[in-house]
Amino acid sequence: MKRSITRLLMAPSVIMLLVWMIIPLSMTIYFSTIRYNLLYPGQNNFVGWMNFEFFITDPGFIPAVSNTLILLLSVLIITVVVGVMLSALIDKPFFGQGIVRVLLISPFFIMPTVNALIWKNMMMNPVYGIFAWISESLGFEPIDWLSSYPLMSVIIMVSWQWLPFAILVFVTALQSQDTEQKEAAQMDGATGWHIFRYLTIPHLARPIAVVVMIETIFLLAVFAEIFVSTGGGPGYDSTNLAYLIYNQALLQYDVGVASAGGLFAVLLANIVAIFLIRAVGKNLTV
Amino acid sequence: MTYLAITDLQKHYDNYHALRGINLSISEGEFVVFVGPSGCGKSTLLRTIAGLESSTGGSIDLDGRDITEVASSKRDLAMVFQSYALYPHMTVADNLSFALRLAKVSDAEIKDKVRSVSASLQLDALLERKPKELSGGQRQRVAIGRAIVRQPKVFLFDEPLSNLDAALRVQMRLELARLHKKLGTTMIYVTHDQVEAMTLADRVVILNAGQIEQVGTPLELYRQPNSRFVAEFIGTPKMNLIPANRIVRNEDTLSIDLLGQQIPFPANRLKGPLPDSVVIGIRPEHMSLVETDGDLTGRIELVEHLGSEAYAHLQLSSDQTIIIKAPARTELKDGQEVNIKIDVSEIILFNESDRVISVIPEEA
Ligand SMILES: Nc1ncnc2c1ncn2[C@@H]1O[C@H](COP(=O)(O)OP(=O)(O)OP(=O)(O)O)[C@@H](O)[C@H]1O
Ligand SMILES: [Mg+2]
Numbered sequence: 137m138k139r140s141i142t143r144l145l146m147a148p149s150v151i152m153l154l155v156w157m158i159i160p161l162s163m164t165i166y167f168s169t170i171r172y173n174l175l176y177p178g179q180n181n182f183v184g185w186m187n188f189e190f191f192i193t194d195p196g197f198i199p200a201v202s203n204t205l206i207l208l209l210s211v212l213i214i215t216v217v218v219g220v221m222l223s224a225l226i227d228k229p230f231f232g233q234g235i236v237r238v239l240l241i242s243p244f245f246i247m248p249t250v251n252a253l254i255w256k257n258m259m260m261n262p263v264y265g266i267f268a269w270i271s272e273s274l275g276f277e278p279i280d281w282l283s284s285y286p287l288m289s290v291i292i293m294v295s296w297q298w299l300p301f302a303i304l305v306f307v308t309a310l311q312s313q314d315t316e317q318k319e320a321a322q323m324d325g326a327t328g329w330h331i332f333r334y335l336t337i338p339h340l341a342r343p344i345a346v347v348v349m350i351e352t353i354f355l356l357a358v359f360a361e362i363f364v365s366t367g368g369g370p371g372y373d374s375t376n377l378a379y380l381i382y383n384q385a386l387l388q389y390d391v392g393v394a395s396a397g398g399l400f401a402v403l404l405a406n407i408v409a410i411f412l413i414r415a416v417g418k419n420l421t422v
Numbered sequence: 423m424t425y426l427a428i429t430d431l432q433k434h435y436d437n438y439h440a441l442r443g444i445n446l447s448i449s450e451g452e453f454v455v456f457v458g459p460s461g462c463g464k465s466t467l468l469r470t471i472a473g474l475e476s477s478t479g480g481s482i483d484l485d486g487r488d489i490t491e492v493a494s495s496k497r498d499l500a501m502v503f504q505s506y507a508l509y510p511h512m513t514v515a516d517n518l519s520f521a522l523r524l525a526k527v528s529d530a531e532i533k534d535k536v537r538s539v540s541a542s543l544q545l546d547a548l549l550e551r552k553p554k555e556l557s558g559g560q561r562q563r564v565a566i567g568r569a570i571v572r573q574p575k576v577f578l579f580d581e582p583l584s585n586l587d588a589a590l591r592v593q594m595r596l597e598l599a600r601l602h603k604k605l606g607t608t609m610i611y612v613t614h615d616q617v618e619a620m621t622l623a624d625r626v627v628i629l630n631a632g633q634i635e636q637v638g639t640p641l642e643l644y645r646q647p648n649s650r651f652v653a654e655f656i657g658t659p660k661m662n663l664i665p666a667n668r669i670v671r672n673e674d675t676l677s678i679d680l681l682g683q684q685i686p687f688p689a690n691r692l693k694g695p696l697p698d699s700v701v702i703g704i705r706p707e708h709m710s711l712v713e714t715d716g717d718l719t720g721r722i723e724l725v726e727h728l729g730s731e732a733y734a735h736l737q738l739s740s741d742q743t744i745i746i747k748a749p750a751r752t753e754l755k756d757g758q759e760v761n762i763k764i765d766v767s768e769i770i771l772f773n774e775s776d777r778v779i780s781v782i783p784e785e786a
Contacts (some may be wrong), residue, residue, distance in 0.1 A: 316507035319474050324521035324572070325495045334520070338511035 167395035174389035187396035191384070194393075199372035200380040201404065203287055207294065207376055208355045208408070214295040215351065216344055219302030224332060227310045237307065244300035252364035255293045256282060286366040286374035293361045298354075302347045309343040310336070352412055356405050377401045425450035425485060425608055426471075426576060432479030433466055433632075440466045442632040444480070448610070448625075453602050455611045455619040457655070458629035464612045467629065468578050471610065473497050485575060500569035501578040504585065506561045508553040514540075514564050515549040521572045539571045542604075543597075559590045566598075570605070579611040583618065595621060616658060620644075628652050650776035653703050659733060661703045662744040663772070669700050678702065681739055683717050687766060691780050700779070701772040706733060706747040708768035711754070716761025720744070725754050736760065 171183045191197060226236055243251070260281035262268050268278030281289045313336065321331050359378045362368055368375035368383065375383070381401065385394030424447040433441035440463045448454050456464045469475040471482060473494030481490045489497050500521075509517050515536055522532045540546050543563045553561055562582065569577055582598075583591045599622055602609055613619055619626050620640040628635040628643065628651075636643060636652045647653040653661050668679040676687040680702065711734070720736035723743065732748045746762065748754060771780040 314505070314507065316503045316505050317509060319472075319494075320501065320503060320507040320568075321509070321520070322474065322494045323472060323499060323501045324568070325524045326520075327495065330524055335509060335511075341511075 164395045164398050167391055168399055170392055172390070172392035172395075174391060183392070187392040188400070190390075190393045191396045191400060194380070194384075196372040196375055196380050196383070200375050200377050203372075203374065204356065204376040204378075204404070205408075206287065207291060207358060208352065210291045211294050211298060211355050212348055212351055214291070215298045215302040216347060218295075219299055219306050219347070220337070220340060220344070222299075223303050223306035223310055224336060226307065240303050241300045243296055244298075244304070246297070248297060248358075248360035249364050251297050252293055252361040255289070255296070256365045260289055282366050283370055286370060290358070290361055290366060290374050293365065294355065294358055297361070298351055301351070305343045305347050306340060309340055313339050348412060352408060353405075356401070356408065377404065423449055424483075425452075426610075427483040428471070428480070429483070430480040431467070431470060431477055431482065433463075433470055433475060434478045440632050441470065441477075444632075444634055446627060446634065446637065448608060450608055451606045453609045453611065453622055453624045454627060455613060455623035455625075456627045456629055457613060457616065457619045458635070459655070460614065462629045463632045464614075464629055465580055466632075468501075468580055468610060468612050471576075472499055472501050472578050474501075498575045499578055500572055500574035500576075501580070502565045502569050502582045504581045506553075506565040506585075508561060508564055508568070510553055513550050513552055514545060514556070517553065517564055518545075518549075518567050518571050520568070525572075535571050539567045543567045543570075558586055559594065562586060562594060563597075566601070570601070573607075575608065577607055577609045579609065581613055582611075583613075584615070591615075591618075598622060616656065620656075628655060646778070646782050647770070648778050650701070650703070650772050650778075653770060653772075653778070657705055659706050659745045661705050661770075662709075663701050663703050664738070664740075664742065664744065666700050666702055669696065669698075671696055681718060685717055685764065685766065685769075687769065687771075687780075688783075691783065692771070693781055694779055697773045697779065699774065703770040703772060704764055704768060706745045708765040709744075709746045710763050710765075711746065711748060712761045712763045714761060715763070717764045718762040720760060720762055722754050722756055722758045722760060724756060725752065734760075736762070 168187050169182060169184060170180045171186075172180055222240065226233060226240070246254070257265070259266050260268075262278045262280040265278075265281075267281065271278045279285070317335055318331050321335055326334070357378045358376060359382065362374055362376065362379050363382075366374040368379045372380075377397065378401070381394050381397040384390050384397055426446075426448040428444050428446045431441055431444040432439075444467060456467060458464050466475060470477050473489070473492065477490060481488055483489065484497065484499075509520060512520065518536045518539060519532045522535065527535075536549075537546075540549055543566065545560070545563055545567060548556060548560060548564075553564065556564065562585075565582070579598075583594050586594060595618055598611075602622075611618070611622060623640055625637060626640055626643055627637050630651055635655075636648055638646075640656075643652060643656045647656065650663070654663070664680060666678045666680050667682075670677050670679075671689060674689045676689050676692060676696070678685045678687050678700065685702075718738060720738045722734055723737050724735045725748070726733045726735070727750070729750065731750050732752050732754075734746045734748045734752070734754055735743055736746060737743050754760070767783045769780070770778055773779045
């Protein structure tokens, strides 16, 4: 009796959520199986796996998948490694600690679009960018980052965007680290490095896992930075899956293939998630 | 022979003078206990010895080496913390062997040492567990084991038993005493528990407001404190302090006027000149209730029965309250008038500046 009431009361929200999820998903699945090009309206016949075939055999597909994974892994590694090091560095009190912390966190408040524009125009521009100015003052040829190293440029921008998040999580975690444990280790003859290696890193295992999970969700779908800066090019050099799908849907007006791509992205996200949960999830139970 | 020498040690925090010139020498193998009221600087002194706080003056020498500026990792001391501070991600075995692994001791030797320490502390069955899977007492033993395994020059303990329940505390106290006997290593122990101080210590250091008030064996501090602070600090319940009205000398006896009653006191137990007024100190266990012929009279306010004994709180004619130890099965009633007999040989006299001006009978 009681149980059915609770179920009844929960039903609206559960149904709401289901509908919320099911409708877009089933529409995507439906679109992915029909011919649906905005340039040829009315010709919406069932095509089976054809859209998937088109998407997978697209010349941009292999680069897009590998770029997505390279982007994801590079940014994860950079933000976690640099984040842990910077947080450990600013953990000890020093003059101006508050300001340094605010400065380190602030990139997180900048919109991805603005972030990409700043990097594109102020940092990486081969004529008046700061990097170009540095190379020139040192007597080197300025580098046109966006066209010479497009994927790396995107990685730099996205890392800059996400590093503050990692630092925020790690700094908070470090503040909860027990000082007596560190003192005990000191008495046991541990150097600063030993304490970092044997106490701080294990202490950060859980926050690292959290950062990896959350960043993965967002990094699989990086779009604004690519759209604003490299536009996926040159060629497919900085195109990731999200950008390729956008390309299919809006530049080539092929909603069917874009839907198939979307489903493939869902599949990839799940594979990556399972892999990452296996790899870092173990730490969550420590 | 001095093993650990602390000379004029000073510690200033930003705006607080926490250690004000500490001088102390400790011999090898001694068990020294620091006691004092909260905030007097016990932990600060211990942490300064450990090198976890830097001193702002004075020096510390250990075994002939000046360690004042040496990093704590190089001082060869081991510390047991109040919170145990076990490494949460390591098993008990790894906790025990951490220092040895850092010192690059060979695997075989590490195994040997861990085994012998875990056997002596009954930790064998727990070696593969993580700290969070242990009880408080077991954690405590791991923390002690982690200190022992390194065979340091001095053990430092900062209130190691204060997180344990009463029964376990008594048991661990005994274990510590046994351990000290077995290892013979110098130990410095901070506590605010008098019983721990009295039972464990070879010598007790009483600290007050960043200074050493008195150093001595537990019995010395109990019998011949040299200030009112020490007299009141040592002993439970506290020593009774009763201001005397007048004190006069008749040949070799002093006559102390205590609320109208004359109490004779041997003149040779007075050191220094005769002051105008004194406070007499007498412990609850050195007074008794008598039918007639008492030195004082009082009215019973309250009797606390502890089972093995009872403490009677009495109000004197001056309205002051004192405590007297009474036999366990006392028939005392609240409000009853009683006569009090004072054991004169246990009286301690204090002058106006709270210094002791009497000596104990054996020394007279
Ligand atoms: N980091 C600090 N900065 C400023 N003052 C401090 C600091 N640490 C301790 N103090 C002060 O130094 C004094 C001694 O502190 P300490 O911790 O040594 O006391 P304690 O005798 O161990 O007391 P307890 O029995 O409560 O542990 C205290 O008055 C305390 O307020
Ligand atoms: Mg303390």
